[in-house]
Amino acid sequence: MKETSTNEVRFLELEKKVKRENWRRMWFRFRKSKLSIVGLSIILILLLMAIFAEYIAPYPSHAGLYIAFKNAYKPPSLEHFLGTDMYGRDVFSRVIFGFRYAFMMIGLVLLLVVPTGVVLGLIAGYYRGTFIETLIVRLSDIFISLPPLVLALSIASILEPNIFNAMMAVSLMWWPWYVKLTYSMTVSLRNEPFILAAESQGASTLHILFRELLPIQLGTILTKVTLDAGWVILIGAAISFVGLGAQPPTPDLGTMVSEYSKYLPEYWWMSLGPAAGIVLIILAFNLLGDGIRDVFAGE
């Protein structure tokens, strides 16, 4: 008999139902914490603003190079929620574009750092006691000891200082933290009977790494990812602040704080916008991280 039997179809339906039920339960645990809902909502709103910045920003042309001195140094008003800067650009519009850069930084760093670190950590833990473990652990220790600002400085002096190179520098020192996390968890799980059972039945190394070991660690990894998203923004801002990251007139939040802080305290509204934007993103990701932790802790 080649076609799927009715029994098999019934089981497939049942499986779908159970999976749906499990998602529902996870959502329920997440929802229980009001603060994580707040965090998630803020992130979604900021993300939408970042994606549709051209349509949402009242003055999209003010994002980059734009000069209208007659409008310069205007305090907040109905026309300019967050005032205008020294060139007469609308700060609110620039902050909205700043969110776009912020999410791009988070996305780029985490995309480079998380898969690399997690895979290397799993491999190092799995091959405990071999040269593979030694190699990966040593290499991570070297990169983890590099101070990000020094790294950014040297990259900026070799290449040009821009936001992409700054994020590469940040990624270079960041991946080892994910190695450490998954390595230590993998080492402690490596000889659990359920792993030995799967191995002794002939499961491949790929299966053991990604189907047995990774799912158990997923909650911890995701929690770290959300909490780290805030850190990426903070470090990115620090690098931009010392002039090694994005360069004016890029509407990057850190760069804006750096440019505008020269006009403190008289023209306080210029710095207020981008600084509040940074704080808001970091806060939102931290709230979300707590919610994610609860979802996985409840299992």
Place this chain on the structure above:
Amino acid sequence: MQDDVILYVSGLKKYFNTTEGVVRAVDGISFNVKYGETLALVGESGSGKTTTGHVIMGFYPPDDGKIIYKNKYELSVPMKKRPLELKRDIQIVFQDPGTSLNPKRLVKDIISLPLLIHKIVDKKKIYERVAELLEYVGLSEEFMFKYPHELGGGEKQLVAIARALAPQPSFIILDESTSALDVSSQAKVLNTLVKIQKELRLTYLLITHDLGVVRNISQRVMIMYLGKIYEEAPTEKFFKSPMHPYTQMLLSSIPTLSEEDEKIKPKGIESIGEIPSAVKPPSGCRFHTRCPFAKPICSQQDPPDIVLDSNHIVRCWLYE
């Protein structure tokens, strides 16, 4: 080697290097397991039973000795280098139900893994086979879509048994598979194991410290103490006429159920002392520090194998 032997073990040793010194977990043991039998490996905690099972599984290589399976496979080869058919044919059920199943995998994923690896059934019939296996060990098909944390201890062990049966093995190592369970689950799991063995003609190496379990389901018994085997006998002889002082001590310490049992229970030998460390095991007969009959020679020389009749072997100077 005789034809009826499925597993031949000879001079097997496994030492562990620890901070306290070398642990001689298994120190030169030899035995045969026959096709279709349940051979019990009995001993106090720390005597080396689990290590023996794990060496057979290939979790770590032996330091010395020979293990031959089905007259053609050399089992000193580590698990990773074994041919796939061996990974199908030899299975293990672990002691702790809490760690024998991956907490993040559905029961149906756990049981279907060996089915897929060894291509036991057509992919389209995986679910049906998983349901059959569950039913076979006495669980309903609803268990397919549960996570381990939704199951009780006995149910987890039954799932572990279904997983072991899935690839249609001929040899299963049961490492204290019921000792962590409450009495009623224990009975259920044991009954299931007995039924399965009869129907599928499986061979069991039953590792346990529970003599009640031994009496109920095994045909032969081996007594292990500090890495060595000291007595080997058919179950009936083992309980009726235990020869080794250590066996007598173990038997006198179990509660009996009937008058009849009480009569045949060995007298005058009380359980004394603790099992010594496997790092510095006693010289000669390792039991001499606790043995009421110890003679001078006992602490100097290892007792030889003494064959009392064809299948009753004892290692003790008393019978020299």
